[in-house]
Amino acid sequence: MTITQTAFNQRVAKLTRLSRERHVFGFTRFDWVDAIADSEWWISPELLTIHGTEYFERASEEQRKLLGKWECINLFSLNVNGEQELLAGVAELLHAPMLQEARQYLHHFIDEENQHMWYFGQFCEKYGGKIYGNKKIQFNDLKLEPRLAILLRFAQIFIFEEVGHYYNVKTALDARVHPFIRAINDAHRNDEARHITFGRALLGKLSAGIERDYPPATLQKISDHLHRYIQLTIESLYNPAMYRDAGFASGIAIRGALLADPVRQAFHSGELLKKIVALLIDTHLLQEESARETSHQP
Numbered sequence: 001m002t003i004t005q006t007a008f009n010q011r012v013a014k015l016t017r018l019s020r021e022r023h024v025f026g027f028t029r030f031d032w033v034d035a036i037a038d039s040e041w042w043i044s045p046e047l048l049t050i051h052g053t054e055y056f057e058r059a060s061e062e063q064r065k066l067l068g069k070w071e072c073i074n075l076f077s078l079n080v081n082g083e084q085e086l087l088a089g090v091a092e093l094l095h096a097p098m099l100q101e102a103r104q105y106l107h108h109f110i111d112e113e114n115q116h117m118w119y120f121g122q123f124c125e126k127y128g129g130k131i132y133g134n135k136k137i138q139f140n141d142l143k144l145e146p147r148l149a150i151l152l153r154f155a156q157i158f159i160f161e162e163v164g165h166y167y168n169v170k171t172a173l174d175a176r177v178h179p180f181i182r183a184i185n186d187a188h189r190n191d192e193a194r195h196i197t198f199g200r201a202l203l204g205k206l207s208a209g210i211e212r213d214y215p216p217a218t219l220q221k222i223s224d225h226l227h228r229y230i231q232l233t234i235e236s237l238y239n240p241a242m243y244r245d246a247g248f249a250s251g252i253a254i255r256g257a258l259l260a261d262p263v264r265q266a267f268h269s270g271e272l273l274k275k276i277v278a279l280l281i282d283t284h285l286l287q288e289e290s291a292r293e294t295s296h297q298p
Contacts, residue, residue, distance in 0.1 A: 003204035005101075011201045012105050015194050019108035022190070026115025029187065033180045036127050040178040041065055042072035043171050049238050052263035055254060063247060070242035072181065073128035075167055076120040078236055079188070081134045082160050083117040089153050098150055098206065105198060112191045123184060134236050142221065148214070151206050152222055155285050156229055158199040162276045163233055165192050200279065207283035223287040226280060234268050235259065 003011070036042065045064055048071060050056040056064070087110055093099060094106055124131045144152060168189035172182050211219065238258055240251030248254055258264050269277075280286035 002208040003201050005205065008201050008205045009101050012102050012198065015198055016105040016108060018194060019105065019112070023108075024187070026112075026119050026187075030119065030180070030183060032122075032126070036069075036178050036180065038066050038069055040069075041174075041176045042069040042178065042181055043075070043167070044174040044177060047071070047167060047170055049258055049264070050254075052267070053258060053261050055248075055258070067242065067246035067248075070128070070245045073124050073130075074132050074237070074239045074242045075164070076124050076184075077132035078134055079120040079164060080117055080124065080131055082164070083113045083120075086157055086160070087113050087117070089157070093150055093153060096146060096150060098146060102198070102202065109195060109198070112195070116188060116191065119184065120188075132239055132241055134239075142225065144222075147206060148210075148218070148222065151203065151210070151285060152225065154199055154202050154206075155222075155226055155280060155283075158196065158203060158279070159226070159230055159233055159276055161192050161196050161199065163237075163272065165189060165196060166272055168192065203279065203283050203285070207285060211284045219284060220287060222285055226286050230273065230276070234272075 039062070042065070045051065045068065048056065048064060048067060050059065050064075050067065059067070090106055090110055090113075094103065094110075099106065121131060142149075142152070168185045171177055172186035172189055174182070177185075238255045240255045243251035243254045277286060281288060
């Protein structure tokens with residue numbers, strides 16, 4: 001996938017205009033409910049990390065719903081922590097010469113991510129009483145030149161946002177889920193759709209010719225880090241704390257069993273990651289060998 005400078009400029013101009021036209025002030029956009037009962041569906045049952053496994057079959061509907069509550073809190077916590085990282089990363093690159101044409105749009109990007117971080121944090125603290133922590137991966141040791149540094153940063157953002165977008169869309173459209181939770185997912189998916197469109201365009205523009213411009217060892221290093229980032233992103237969906245909070249006996253044991261389960265691995269490599277991996281291969285940021293490993297892990 002490649003995109004010309006002219007096409008990129010047109011895409012960014014349209015996204016900037018849409019961000020202005022569709023701007024909604026996140027701090028006042030929702031009518032916050034007093035409480036959400038544990039007997040409600042907080043996410044679609046098909047999105048539970050135990051879905052398709054013996055744990056799902058053995059759990060009662062009551063326990064599935066309770067796990068759904070904590071999986072929702074975990075997903076929203078990942079957004080709080082992830083968007084904090086996004087804000088820092090994009091702000092750091094805001095005045096990079098290669099991003100000059102996108103600078104106006106990136107200000108909207110930062111504004112929207114800040115509001116997302118606020119309302120997801122509010123939700124977790126108000127209805128769950130906490131925000132789960134998450135593991136981070138560091139890329140500081142790569143010492144990349146600016147073009148590759150920007151590509152790597154926005155490839156991470158693309159992975160993170162595509163995975164989150166999958167859950168947002170499914171939940172927002174599910175009438176079984178509590179209406180307020182659906183509203184938050186719907187609001188987030190609308191903003192993130194623009195961010196994902198921008199990410200695809202930027203990766204397409206900056207990656208053009210990188211297989212010619214950089215040695216295979218450098219591209220392999222990028223691929224290895226993105227492979228690990230994908231692994232950590234998937235692993236973060238299986239937070240042992242949420243199983244414990246839902247009353248399961250051993251969160252760590254369940255997490256290990258689920259990550260090794262063929263049904264869950266097929267879901268990761270298929271429905272969840274297929275489009276992500278395809279674009280990263282097409283832009284030469286993820287090597288075929290790493291992509292095959294991703295399909296069978298974590």
